[in-house]
Amino acid sequence: MRKWFCLLLAVVILAAAIPLTGCSKSESEEPYKIGALFAVTGGNAPLGEPEKQTIDMMVKKINDNGGINGHPVEVITYNYESDAAKCATYAEKLITEDKVVAIIGPTGTGDSLAIVDACRDAEIPLISCAAGVSIVTPTATNDKHWIFTTPQLSVMVIQKLYAYLLTQSITKIAILTDTNGFGVDGKNNLKAQAATYGITITAEQTYGGSDADMLTQLTLIKNSSPQAVVCWGTSPGPAIVARNMTTLGMTNIPLFGSHGIAFQSFITAAGASANGVIFPCGKLPIVDSLPASDPQKDLLTTYRDEFNERYGNGTANTFGGHAYDALSIVVAALENAVDETPKDINSSDDTLQTVRGKIRDYVETKVNSTGFAETGGFPGTAGVFNMSAENHNGLAMSCLVMVKIVGGKWTLVAE
């Protein structure tokens, strides 16, 4: 009996080994390995999900078109469930076990901050998809040498909003912010920059998690007689705020949102109350209104159409775009600055480390008007990037537009 068992075991092992040797990859098939960390579930899921979907879509497209310099690309993606501790664990895994050449993500600011030190110490480029300024500053110390980020930074978005408010002669605002990381970051920035623009904050209120309505906060806000309400949060909070303002008859006070409401789901959820809401954001929602001369127009149209075709109409959003930019940058670096084959990289830690360094140097010195003179920088979905040693985000204020919801549709606000 035992003999039979041993024999059977041997057969099973042999059988298992055949396909292994059968499909051992030839040199040209071995892929470049890039790591990605996204919050596909949990609080940041509305951002992390389109990021992951974007990467899946891009990897297929790149490999269908012959890969990078003839080599396929593989993106190893981990869902860290909006949990900074898990994010740190997965980052460690990407660096030491999966031996990727660069990391894309994470989705959130807090999660990015949780891994910047590990990336610096391991000397691996991190291209974050989160908007907190602290991720890439200060650049004077060597701490952020390896860290880059692709979204428009939160500070910039608020400057854009304040500048617009002044053109509308609005100087008294009430702020209503989410208690999550995005809302707190927004609140601090809104307060810190108000004085510079001569804006007074008449009331500051917050809302959290499972609130059924924000009627009490809005009544307090109404009584403070602001000229406008600024709501800083991600779905579903701002949609409830918009609806509650209608309920309270606050129709004469305009509602301004953050780029966190640049989702179709905001319009669906807020219904008719969404009309009239104005928010600063990247150009994706209003790409059709851009002039043909805009360096981002073709890229944005292609990204939006391909995403919508694959994942359903109206699903493309600016957040998936941040992952698009991050991967595009890494791919450009691999194409233009890396001669090592994936086989070399995957078999030698020294080569891996050299390649990581080459990618970092390329991003800092070439993802700008030096490397892409024609377009005045590296064109992405968020804007035209001009990275430098001092600026590891590289976006300018001009990549932001003001968007107004009219008749349930995003429209470009003329400035």
Add this chain to the structure above:
Amino acid sequence: MTTEVFVQSLVSGLTQGCIYALIGLGFTIIFSVTGIINFAQGEFVMLGGMLSYFLAKSAGLSVFPALIVSIVIAMLIGAVLYLTAIRTARKASVVSLIIITIGAAIFIRGVAGELWGADPVAPPYFTGDGSISVLGASIQYQALWIVGVTLAVSIVLHLFFSYTMIGKALKASAMNRTAAGLVGVNTRTMSLIAFTLAAALGALGGVVIAPLSLTSYNVGAMLGLKGFVASSIGGFRSHILTILGGIALGVMESVTIALNWGPFRSNYKEAIALVVLLLVLLIRSRKLSEEERAS
């Protein structure tokens, strides 16, 4: 604080509190009959809201049929949860069973996220998005539905536990499981009924609040926590104290926002539930140790 703000905060607090009460009742019923804290309770609130939205959207059901079908589906899931995960492990310790419910919660949330995506959704209001004005405060029609439904459920539950055979058997199992078994109550069936009933209450709460608060696959944990606090106020045994506790918690949170003074601001609202929970535990643990000493 103006009257307008105060009345508005009472109205909002009552609305929110009713939901906490419905969720809390689920905790109370399951604990009193089985001795288990069901941490998947919040997920049934999520299921109620999400099911009602997607039934209305894809199956074209109108509000009330969608409400009933959602609750029935949630009850089935509650029953399946008991039969597959809890009953099969009935020889395990209570702590293990509680851990199983945490696992179940994660599982339900994960499946919901896969099925329905991460975007928040807004089911339609039961009777339009209008509101009435009382002393300067706005009461949305949906808030009236929430309060009405909670009141109706409280009365029906009271009648059920006082006058029906099953209700009395449940009550008996809650008082003394062994004695109830000795007089012929099938305590396992009672546990099944408790899980199903709790699922129905949670889902009902989810269906009525979703048009106001919107819902998404991950709202369960937060609402579950608030319901847990409501139930703890009732000592996990008293239905009426759970309902009052839930409403009190909602009103306290809301009045904190309205005060807008010192530590009583919207920023600190989320801390109220935890402070209440701490106080309840402190008071109850003293009571328990006194009882022990007495015996």
